[in-house]
Amino acid sequence: MIILKVNGAEQKLDVDPETPLLWVLRDVLGLTGTKYGCGQALCGACVVHLDGETVRACVTPVKRAAGGSVTTIEGLSPAGDHPLQRAWVELGVPQCGFCQAGQIMSAAALLRKNPRPSNDDIDKSLAGNICRCGTYTRIRAAVRKAAGLPTE
Amino acid sequence: MEQQRVVLLRRSFLAGLGLAAGGLALGLAAGDAEAAPPAPLGPTALPSQPGLRTGVFLHIATDGTVSVVCHRSEMGQGIRSSLPVLVADELGADMARVKIVQGDGDKAYGDQNTDGSRSVRDGYEPMRRVGATARAMLVAVAAKKWRVPAAECVAEQHAVHHAKSKRSLDFRELVADAAKLPVPDAKTVALRPVSELKRVGGLLPLLDGPAIVTGAAQFGADVRLPGMLTAVIARPPVVGGKVVRYDGARALAVAGVKKLVELPGPQGGAVGFQPLGGVAVVADTTWAAMRGRAALQIEWDHGANAAYDSATYREALSGAARAPGKVVRKVGDVDGALAKAARTLEAEYYVPHLAHAAMEPPSAVARVDANGCEVWAPTQNPQAARTEVARALGVDEAKVTVHVTFLGGGFGRKSKPDYVAEAALLARAMGTPVRVQWTREDDVQSGYFHSVSAQYLKAGLDADGKVSAWLHRTAFPPIPSTFDGRVKTPSDNELGLGVLDLALAAPNVRAEACDAPAHIRIGWLRSVCNIFHAFAVQSFIDEIAHARQADPREVLLEVLGPARHATPAELGVQKVPNYGAPIEQHPVDVGRLRHVIERVTEISGWSAARKAGRAVGLAAHRSFLTYVAVVAAVSKDALGKVQVDEVWLVADAGTVINLDRARSQMEGAVVFGMSIALHGAITMKGGAVEQTNFRDYPVVRTTEVPQRIHVEIVKSDAPPGGVGEPGVPPVAPAIANAVFALTKTRARELPLRRLGL
Numbered sequence: 022m023i024i025l026k027v028n029g030a031e032q033k034l035d036v037d038p039e040t041p042l043l044w045v046l047r048d049v050l051g052l053t054g055t056k057y058g059c060g061q062a063l064c065g066a067c068v069v070h071l072d073g074e075t076v077r078a079c080v081t082p083v084k085r086a087a088g089g090s091v092t093t094i095e096g097l098s099p100a101g102d103h104p105l106q107r108a109w110v111e112l113g114v115p116q117c118g119f120c121q122a123g124q125i126m127s128a129a130a131l132l133r134k135n136p137r138p139s140n141d142d143i144d145k146s147l148a149g150n151i152c153r154c155g156t157y158t159r160i161r162a163a164v165r166k167a168a169g170l171p172t173e
Numbered sequence: 174m175e176q177q178r179v180v181l182l183r184r185s186f187l188a189g190l191g192l193a194a195g196g197l198a199l200g201l202a203a204g205d206a207e208a209a210p211p212a213p214l215g216p217t218a219l220p221s222q223p224g225l226r227t228g229v230f231l232h233i234a235t236d237g238t239v240s241v242v243c244h245r246s247e248m249g250q251g252i253r254s255s256l257p258v259l260v261a262d263e264l265g266a267d268m269a270r271v272k273i274v275q276g277d278g279d280k281a282y283g284d285q286n287t288d289g290s291r292s293v294r295d296g297y298e299p300m301r302r303v304g305a306t307a308r309a310m311l312v313a314v315a316a317k318k319w320r321v322p323a324a325e326c327v328a329e330q331h332a333v334h335h336a337k338s339k340r341s342l343d344f345r346e347l348v349a350d351a352a353k354l355p356v357p358d359a360k361t362v363a364l365r366p367v368s369e370l371k372r373v374g375g376l377l378p379l380l381d382g383p384a385i386v387t388g389a390a391q392f393g394a395d396v397r398l399p400g401m402l403t404a405v406i407a408r409p410p411v412v413g414g415k416v417v418r419y420d421g422a423r424a425l426a427v428a429g430v431k432k433l434v435e436l437p438g439p440q441g442g443a444v445g446f447q448p449l450g451g452v453a454v455v456a457d458t459t460w461a462a463m464r465g466r467a468a469l470q471i472e473w474d475h476g477a478n479a480a481y482d483s484a485t486y487r488e489a490l491s492g493a494a495r496a497p498g499k500v501v502r503k504v505g506d507v508d509g510a511l512a513k514a515a516r517t518l519e520a521e522y523y524v525p526h527l528a529h530a531a532m533e534p535p536s537a538v539a540r541v542d543a544n545g546c547e548v549w550a551p552t553q554n555p556q557a558a559r560t561e562v563a564r565a566l567g568v569d570e571a572k573v574t575v576h577v578t579f580l581g582g583g584f585g586r587k588s589k590p591d592y593v594a595e596a597a598l599l600a601r602a603m604g605t606p607v608r609v610q611w612t613r614e615d616d617v618q619s620g621y622f623h624s625v626s627a628q629y630l631k632a633g634l635d636a637d638g639k640v641s642a643w644l645h646r647t648a649f650p651p652i653p654s655t656f657d658g659r660v661k662t663p664s665d666n667e668l669g670l671g672v673l674d675l676a677l678a679a680p681n682v683r684a685e686a687c688d689a690p691a692h693i694r695i696g697w698l699r700s701v702c703n704i705f706h707a708f709a710v711q712s713f714i715d716e717i718a719h720a721r722q723a724d725p726r727e728v729l730l731e732v733l734g735p736a737r738h739a740t741p742a743e744l745g746v747q748k749v750p751n752y753g754a755p756i757e758q759h760p761v762d763v764g765r766l767r768h769v770i771e772r773v774t775e776i777s778g779w780s781a782a783r784k785a786g787r788a789v790g791l792a793a794h795r796s797f798l799t800y801v802a803v804v805a806a807v808s809k810d811a812l813g814k815v816q817v818d819e820v821w822l823v824a825d826a827g828t829v830i831n832l833d834r835a836r837s838q839m840e841g842a843v844v845f846g847m848s849i850a851l852h853g854a855i856t857m858k859g860g861a862v863e864q865t866n867f868r869d870y871p872v873v874r875t876t877e878v879p880q881r882i883h884v885e886i887v888k889s890d891a892p893p894g895g896v897g898e899p900g901v902p903p904v905a906p907a908i909a910n911a912v913f914a915l916t917k918t919r920a921r922e923l924p925l926r927r928l929g930l
């Protein structure tokens with residue numbers, strides 16, 4: 022039995038402790054906002070927060086989260102109005118949208134530690150998040166907007 | 174064009190879309206279709222109505238809510254945020270009271286295939302016509318009530334207004350009576366002047382943005398049905414391969430694995446959209462299915478394509494491009510002019526296979542019972558999915574319903590519904606709903622690949638350096654080979670992507686298509702053959718410029734020639750395929766191509782953009798009836814690798830409905846084109862794909878993307894062209910040309926990283 026908190030709610034899970042957190046979230050808890058894109062820590066589609074730090078859920082065995090607290094895109098803000106989420110919508114960042122939960126979760130961790138990131142900080146923090154649709158320039162602008170920095 | 178007229182829709186149609194009966198429902202029908210009588214409502218009623226042909230359906234409910242059906246798939250191009258706005262503007266509706274309903278796969282919508290960058294192009298006129306008809310009917314009711322001439326009434330903000338008497342009636346108050354009116358004759362319904370379409374062409378909000386940023390948007394892989402199992406499939410590593418025998422004991426021992434199901438490979442002579450076959454591991458979670466697959470022991474018979482090897486094939490392809498092929502375009506006398514030329518130049522270009530690698534790997538959910546089959550899939554082509562599922566199950570299409578989810582990217586991969594048929598076959602085998610999940614490895618290794626190509630170009634220059642003769646040979650395994658294994662010669666449609674439709678000032682031009690057999694599934698990928706044709710042509714023109722020590726911009730404009738409409742006679746072809754559009758409506762307009770070149774060199778400061786350690790390259794290409802020019806600036810990074818510093822793109826896509834989505838498509842096209850230029854290569858060994866995941870099939874990451882990508886969309890009232898694809902083709906040659914200017918290394922093949930650049 023593995024006990025952890027997901028988006029503030031305690032979950033008792035009877036799963037193989039080696040199961041990647043990604044599949045526990047998606048297949049057991051039905052939290053499908055966290056995406057599968059590569060399964061190999063290469064794309065960032067599965068980024069969630071574990072005790073405030075970003076982890077790639079596809080390569081994080083659920084046992085590593087035991088006793089910890091996981092936040093997914095569904096739990097980032099109560100009303101979907103985190104400054105990043107607002108900036109994302111205002112600047113029309115998403116195209117297909119599939120990568121964006123991972124992008125936002127990576128960016129949220131960045132802003133918490135570094136509220137006024139440089140362009141370089143932003144790129145480094147998001148280097149692990151692929152967007153095949155190519156929304157990168159808007160993602161950067163939205164991170165800056167959420168941080169209260171000029172978007173250009 | 175076929176005569177179409179607006180008709181009232183049957184109630185069964187509305188039920189199939191989950192819309193309430195009542196209110197006013199309009200659609201377009203082929204000219205001979207009868208306005209349909211109401212049909213009984215039933216929970217399983219599928220939308221179908223004889224004669225309905227085009228994907229425009231509008232419903233105004235008795236509370237005034239306007240529903241617009243989006244029959245094309247959303248995959249990031251923002252179609253759901255665009256087409257409804259057109260109807261709303263034409264109707265005079267308030268966007269806050271407009272709903273969008275995603276259409277299932279049904280022939281009633283006409284063509285639903287979301288490819289070819291034509292959702293707006295196809296929908297522009299019809300959408301407006303239906304909106305205008307509904308408006309006329311609402312206005313007629315109000316005018317009658319007020320006893321004033323209809324011409325004095327206007328529809329705006331979801332109401333009809335009579336300014337003289339200061340009276341207004343909300344659509345809600347008019348719709349019931351409007352629904353009783355006969356549909357007015359098309360001749361009496363005037364479209365609004367474009368200037369009255371208030372939102373069209375502006376910055377429209379992204380309809381699905383909030384759902385996406387909260388994780389609520391449902392993609393194919395996110396569909397969950399009660400009792401659903403998940404399958405991961407071991408497919409033959411070589412196309413046409415078969416399972417000889419397999420040992421599933423260890424797979425079945427994995428906790429959660431329920432069953433192994435062997436799937437048949439493609440039947441008949443062609444792969445088409447059929448599943449590749451193999452062994453499916455069905456389990457209660459994705460993870461269990463993945464582990465089960467890893468534990469499978471399969472002996473394969475690799476079949477006839479087992480010798481496919483990219484290194485050897487490249488030589489054969491090059492040989493084909495160096496030898497005469499089938500003449501597909503001819504004006505003047507190329508051989509004579511080459512013989513007389515003051516100077517000749519020749520070059521051969523090579524672009525490898527590419528994989529789509531959409532962020533969401535293919536996935537689909539199916540449920541099969543005695544009544545038929547219902548699937549949920551991220552598909553660009555729900556009708557093809559419906560047909561393929563019906564064929565795989567051996568049932569009538571009427572028994573198959575295809576629901577379209579959000580697509581986590583498509584780029585052409587998701588027009589091929591093999592993965593949807595897999596889900597249906599497994600759901601039937603299991604007797605429970607089944608979700609098929611492709612892994613990234615499956616996606617990279619078992620796709621429908623962009624074709625590998627070799628091209629040979631030769632130009633004769635006269636004493637002034639002007640191009641007097643132009644020979645272009647193109648060799649690539651054609652897409653039709655996927656549907657008929659015997660086809661080896663590039664098709665007219667593929668040649669229409671940058672060979673037949675290329676306007677040139679040269680008086681002597683010949684193009685030849687050279688044979689190349691396919692050994693994997695070839696499919697269309699965002700902008701298709703335009704990728705390699707534009708790469709070769711735009712690189713070659715740059716080579717000509719450097720050989721003449723002239724400015725590449727001046728030479729490009731000279732090689733294209735003066736502003737004009739290049740007719741089929743001038744081009745030396747019977748017919749320009751022209752993306753299926755009439756050439757009168759969408760001519761090959763050299764003036765528009767020249768204009769985007771002039772604009773992009775102006776905004777980039779063409780000469781000024783060169784700085785110490787930085788060089789610029791230019792390329793321009795017409796595709797999908799849209800004209801795009803790109804300037805790329807490159808420099809070297811700390812490791813001596815080429816990096817793209819800044820990109821400028823100017824596009825003339827004719828009338829644009831959603832300016833912000835058009836821009837975002839172009840921004841994305843720059844990044845997609847950069848991936849092609851820098852990284853993209855699928856290579857084959859022993860008939861199988863050598864790459865596996867983003868580790869060895871890299872795509873551009875944020876660290877490689879320039880801080881500035883400038884996009885300018887030309888203001889135009891020409892008929893709409895495509896937006897999703899045409900940004901891609903000029904990107905790679907612009908970068909390659911810049912790299913030459915910087916390093917004096919001419920990249921005659923892609924990707925650049927493989928050349929150590």
Ligand code: FES
Pocket residue numbers: 056057058059060061062063064065066067068077078079080
């Ligand atoms: S799915 Fe986890 S990094 Fe790609």
Ligand code: FES
Pocket residue numbers: 115116117118119120121151152153154155156249532581582
């Ligand atoms: S928006 Fe499609 S992958 Fe990022």
